[in-house]
Amino acid sequence: MSRQPRLIAVGRLKSGPEAALFEQHNARLRPPFAVTEIPEARGSAGEIRRREGAALLAALPEGGFAVALDLGAAAPTSEALAALAERWDGTGRALCFLIGGAEGLGPAVLDRADHRLSLGPLTWPHFLVRGLLAEQWYRVQAIRAGHPYHRAWRP
Numbered sequence: 001m002s003r004q005p006r007l008i009a010v011g012r013l014k015s016g017p018e019a020a021l022f023e024q025h026n027a028r029l030r031p032p033f034a035v036t037e038i039p040e041a042r043g044s045a046g047e048i049r050r051r052e053g054a055a056l057l058a059a060l061p062e063g064g065f066a067v068a069l070d071l072g073a074a075a076p077t078s079e080a081l082a083a084l085a086e087r088w089d090g091t092g093r094a095l096c097f098l099i100g101g102a103e104g105l106g107p108a109v110l111d112r113a114d115h116r117l118s119l120g121p122l123t124w125p126h127f128l129v130r131g132l133l134a135e136q137w138y139r140v141q142a143i144r145a146g147h148p149y150h151r152a153w154r155p
């Protein structure tokens with residue numbers, strides 16, 4: 001997991017509890033996420049999804065491996081996510097996670113995505129999703145390294 005993953009997200013995250021949650025976990029990542037923020041768009045819900053989607057796709061590096069955070073997708077276990085991470089590493093492509101805004105990700109982004117990842121069926125605020133993803137990515141690194149941060153025991 002040597003290449004720096006990217007996090008391309010809608011919205012400007014100001015200082016506060018959500019930013020602190022993200023920073024706390026991102027600082028533990030080796031390497032940490034490089035964050036690109038996309039301004040929130042205006043208009044109808046459909047226009048917002050289209051405009052923000054175009055900006056998200058424009059921020060994707062050419063050939064980037066796009067993982068769209070999509071609550072309608074399948075939610076893996078942390079161990080399954082670690083296995084996916086290994087597979088994604090093997091592609092040699094720049095790994096980019098895409099997080100939508102309040103109106104969600106539009107079809108252009110979902111169609112372009114190489115993988116659609118859910119963190120579970122609950123809808124989370126997009127600024128909180130950054131922290132949740134950073135924690136899970138740290139957990140994935142711990143699973144892959146055999147680090148005791150992740151305790152796999154289940155009853």
Ligand SMILES: C[S@@+](CC[C@H](N)C(=O)[O-])C[C@H]1O[C@@H](n2cnc3c(N)ncnc32)[C@H](O)[C@@H]1O
Nearest residue numbers: 069070071099100101104105118119120124126
């Ligand atoms: C407030 S949610 C958008 C809700 C929108 N109605 C939808 O269905 O996508 C903002 C963004 O956070 C991310 N998100 C929220 N909950 C999520 C979950 N459970 N799993 C994965 N991503 C999630 C998605 O990228 C989403 O576009």
